[in-house]
């Protein structure tokens with residue numbers, strides 16, 4: 257699927273004509289379904305994921321296909337199902353633990369951070385925890401502070417965990433399949449706002465490596481690094497920047513851990529400017545790490561300090577009048593990029 | 601006092617005026633919720649809301665036994681608790697619409713209404729998330745040496761959360777004045793509790809030695825009588841109690857859950873026969889404490905008040921931009 261351009265891997269544009277188009281939600285569904293068919297050790301557990309097909313309808317039909325032993329409705333016991341995931345993974349299964357909102361992933365922190373992430377290391381490599389925790393992120397749906405966070409930075413901080421944060425259906429499917437096959441605990445964050453987003457996904461089987469960024473668009477003047485739904489904001493921004501004569505390169509890291517530092521640095525060296533956009537809280541966020549990687553690796557090539565845009569450092573407010581102010585948007589990206597290119 | 605039904609609703613003698621007040625509170629909740637649903641379906645309310653219709657006897661039955669300075673913690677399905685504890689309609693609606701005049705200045709919305717003046721420590725978007733808070737309030741009451749009590753409302757789905765059990769254990773160890781009220785409306789989202797909760801519900805509390813009872817949550821007289829006993833007991837240092845109130849949410853899990861494929865229309869019809877409002881009406885009429893006209897008048901008055909409150913909220917202004925960064929820290 258990928259071509260090489262300037263030494264940077266390049267996947268097809270987000271809307272490639274002629275190819276099969278499916279939604280992000282279908283892509284996740286396909287990935288899980290294919291992996292469950294391929295490997296009988298894979299099972300999924302979570303609240304209302306079986307009979308109801310998950311509250312976001314991503315798993316509709318999976319229960320009918322694989323039955324109650326492999327698609328399991330759990331009580332509202334996040335810590336418990338995460339623990340069951342760890343234990344089952346250590347003893348030969350490949351669980352997918354479904355946590356409806358990443359805000360609720362705070363309830364599984366011990367199981368994930370102290371148990372899953374450390375078991376392989378602490379056991380001197382004897383035990384492995386091949387489990388996936390799939391969860392959702394994103395603000396904008398007026399669900400207030402406890403149902404709107406993007407907490408992927410918290411997990412990216414932890415050695416032993418891998419973290420995927422796909423933006424397109426193509427990436428979602430490929431990363432989910434790799435996550436399931438990976439021998440480590442992998443947390444995959446899906447943006448609820450992207451579930452109905454369509455994109456090209458080939459019929460034939462493929463996986464995507466965890467730890468490989470994707471160049472969503474090539475450009476010369478500035479590198480915009482964006483994750484999850486911010487990829488779409490950045491794409492729109494890139495269009496507007498192009499109209500203003502600024503050629504932006506758009507890079508989606510796709511996984512925050514491992515992070516494809518090579519691609520980020522190469523691109524920043526090429527364009528000499530880098531702007532990082534992510535929907536997590538800005539403070540101590542994913543943008544900070546990425547900006548630092550770029551500053552380190554491309555320092556002598558940069559014409560401007562690396563800039564970053566994140567969610568405001570406030571709990572997400574309910575009122576639409578306030579919530580929208582907290583989320584990075586196309587205008588923020590365009591304005592910052594223009595300023596960085598000396599074009600205010 | 602384990603698993604015994606040692607309360608006798610008949611033993612509580614209240615005059616008609618008291619019951620009519622309780623009736624009005626139930627009508628207030630129901631009318632509020634109907635208006636909230638209407639605001640949602642007409643796309644005037646952002647986000648979602650979880651309606652309390654059908655469960656009114658629990659919030660009102662319990663809160664009528666509380667003082668203003670007693671505490672409650674509430675849930676995602678919290679409008680009923682807020683109102684029963686004394687919240688005003690207009691500021692509630694304003695919060696639902698994200699307006700500055702709302703109880704939380706538009707920051708919380710439907711799932712997070714808190715009103716310290718009426719002892720409401722807050723609704724909660726995290727299932728079971730308030731079990732610790734209510735117990736901590738009980739701890740504070742004990743340390744401050746007052747005779748307040750703290751009531752923790754939660755759904756049957758919260759029985760899946762470990763925090764509840766850690767909290768109940770400590771409440772019993774230290775005889776904290778906390779009443780754990782499980783609103784057993786049979787479902788957590790789209791799953792029946794028979795698939796979520798193994799074993800006995802009350803047994804979960806009796807295992808800790810916590811006084812526990814399963815009661816009819818549709819009959820406000822039973823709820824209220826039981827509440828009075830366990831609350832009085834807690835005030836006097838008798839320790840926590842756990843009530844499992846059997847009930848049913850008449851609407852979907854949230855305002856957008858219209859089809860309800862996970863339960864049958866027959867089941868809904870059965871529960872509709874036990875509408876808490878109708879049950880109280882029927883008893884008041886039968887015992888000759890009130891006539892139908894009284895109910896109609898109350899309903900009309902409440903409807904007018906609700907209409908006014910909705911109009912107020914629709915008119916009210918949104919918070920200004922500077923509000924976003926206020927209150928992150930105290």
Ligand SMILES: Cc1ncc(C[n+]2csc(CCOP(=O)(O)OP(=O)(O)O)c2C)c(N)n1
Nearest residue numbers: 360677725726727755756757758787788789
């Ligand atoms: C910790 C946590 N897990 C999951 C959810 C999503 N969720 C919201 S309401 C709900 C069902 C709650 O059921 P119950 O406690 O019985 O309350 P009810 O809605 O029936 O009043 C779930 C699973 C949540 N809000 N918090």
Ligand SMILES: [Mg+2]
Nearest residue numbers: 755756787788
């Ligand atoms: Mg319930």
